[in-house]
Amino acid sequence: MSSALLADLRARGLVFQVAGEDELPAWLDGGCRTLYCGFDPTADSLHIGSLVPLLMLRRFQDAGHRPLALVGGATGLIGDPSFKAQERQLNTPEVVSGWVEKLKAQVSRFIDFEGGENAAEVVNNLDWTANVDVLTFLRDVGKHFSVNAMIQKESVKQRLEREGAGISFTEFTYMILQSYDFSELNRRYGCSLQIGGSDQWGNITGGIDLTRRVNGEKVFGLTMPLITKADGTKFGKTESGTIWLDAARTSPYAFYQFWLNTADADVYRFLKYFTFLPVEEIDALERADAERAGRPEAQSVLAREVTRLVHGEAGLDAAQRITQALFSGELDELSADDFAQLRQDGLPASTIKVAELPETLTQVLVEAGMAASGKQVKDALGRNAVLVNNRALGWEDNAVPAAAFTAERALHGSYFLTRLGKKKYHLFELG
RNA sequence: GGAGGGGUUCCCGAGUGGCCAAAGGGAUCAGACUGUAAAUCUGACGCGAAAGCUUCGGUGGUUCGAAUCCACCCCCCUCCA
Structure with missing residues (x-):
């Protein structure tokens, strides 16, 4: 069963490096094995960079193995120097422990704690x-x-060799701490496999060595590739920032939109990385998209699957509801309840009072966060790229914002769906 | 401690007394095309609706006028000790 798992992971391009490659398939086939992956609290939420390892734990669990999600209450106090150009600022123990609690809850959504011998567990290295x-x-x-061996690791090399950089003893010790985790998990839980991103290779092999020395146990390591984009830009970032897993930081709607905007050149690869759809199904989708000229279906499948995984069926519904409402252009079909719901669902929105509007439209839109500066709004107004309830406003409207937001023009007496450019929306509600 | 080089608008990087809110490239935003793509083309791109206001490591100074000259200070890099 498990060599089948490894074959599937390879088909998905999810295997980068394996420690103990020759023996791992047989070891996995031999029964329910315990594996772990660590997540350090560097913020109060994980972002989509952690999605691949999280789903990886799930893949192993689905194949009959027991996943441990480790939240780094201890390592988070130290800071991982791997491939980091600079020493990082330490966070206070209070802050870190607060983040630990958040991450525990977040991580828990991806693995199953019910059931038999392969029920998941969340652990804290503190x-x-x-x-x-x-x-x-x-x-x-x-x-x-x-x-001598530690300074040979590629992950800290630039910190040791580069002029002007440096590494504190604290961060240098990180690897030892993480290695200790592996040996402890091996001792306490019989954990025999650590997975992680490719940047974790040095830390993982350190743990394998330590476990052999102190426990006399042969354990394994597996890393996943760094997620890259065809255009060379960094994965997981947009103009507006990081894509977080926490709905309070990145709304399900924004999350859904992020995946919907995946480039054609990346989408089939991402489907293999980020969904549980069978590889054959993804390949079939790719062929179907290629035959049918025009818009591919892959992006919407990807957005749907990943949003459902992270935000659940309700989050997906909300995201799709907003998307449908905004991009269909059929505003007339939306009821007052629908607007209230959109606001609830995470569509950017604010309440305005006509009497208290600023002097210009540019100020209104900048304050709403639709544009970074008045210049951008000015440019958009000049190109008929600002629409309020589907009506284009022009530069001549700038000085009289109140005229654009009158009750007569509001939908259902109080709503103004405002669009700047093609994709930026904001809902103003008369208050 | 000694010698030399450097810090320019989000990033890279020109600019050495007025024509500089500061070349060029990248990023970003908007328009056309399209599939809420990609590529390409066009426009914007310190802040401000405007008048105008604030920038070129920091603080003072010279000058009618400074990113550009002078003094001191801070930071970075290279070589020497």
Whole structure:
């Protein structure tokens, strides 16, 4: 069953490096194995960069293995230097522990805690590091690490070699801490496989070595590739910032839109990375899209599947409802309830009072966050790119914003769906 | 500690007394085309509706006028010790 899992992962392009490659398939086939992946609290939410490893845990669980999601209450206090150009600012223990709680909840949505021997578990490495004293740690753990080997790791090389950079002892120790996690999880849970992004290779192999030395156990490691985009830009960022998994930071609607805007050159690869759809199905979709000229279907499948995974059926409904309402152009068909719902669903919105409007339209839209500066609004007005309830406004309307937001022009007496350009929407409600 | 080079608008990078809100490229925003794509073309791109206001590491100074000259200070890089 599990060599089938590995074959599927490879078909999806999800396997980058494997430690113990020859023995891993047989080991996985031999029964329910325990594996783990760590997530450090560097913010109060994970972003889509963590999605691949999260789904990976799920893939293993679906294949009959037991996933442990480790939240780094301890490692988060130190900071991983891997491939980071600069030393990072330390966060206070209070802040980190607050983030740990958030991440625990977030991570939990992707794996199943019910059921038998392969029920998932969330663990926190602070549990086994908080009470270890320095001398014990140095003697029992530190002694197994060769600094000579540690400074050879590619992940810290630029920090050691580059002029002007540097690495504190604190961050340099990170690898030891993470290695200790693996050996402890091996001891406590029989964990025998660690997975992570390709940047974690050095930390993972460190843990494998330590586990062999202190527990005499042979354990495995597997990394996933860095997600790249065909145009060379960084995955997971948009003009407006990072795409987070937390609905409070990135609304399900914005999340859905992010995936819907995936480039053709990336979409089939992403379907393999980010969904559980069978590879054959994805290949079939690609062929169908290629035969049918015009708009491919893949993006909407991707957006649907990933939004459902992260935000659930209700989040997906909200995202699709907003998308449908905005991009169909049929505003007349929306009821007052629908507008209230859109606002509820995360469509950017604000309440305005005609008497308190600023002097110009540019100010109104900038304050609503639709544009970065008045110049952009001015440009858009000059090109008929500002629409209020589907009516274009011009530069001549700029000085009289009140005229654009009169009750007579409002939908259902109070709503103004305002569009700037093709994709930026904001709902103004008379208050 | 010594010698030299450098810090320019989001990024890279020109600019060495007025014609500089500052070349060029990238990013970004908007328009055309289209599929809410890609590529391409066009426009905008310090802030401001405008009048105007504020920028070129910092602080002072010279000058009718400074990103450009002077003094001191801070930071970065290269070489030497």
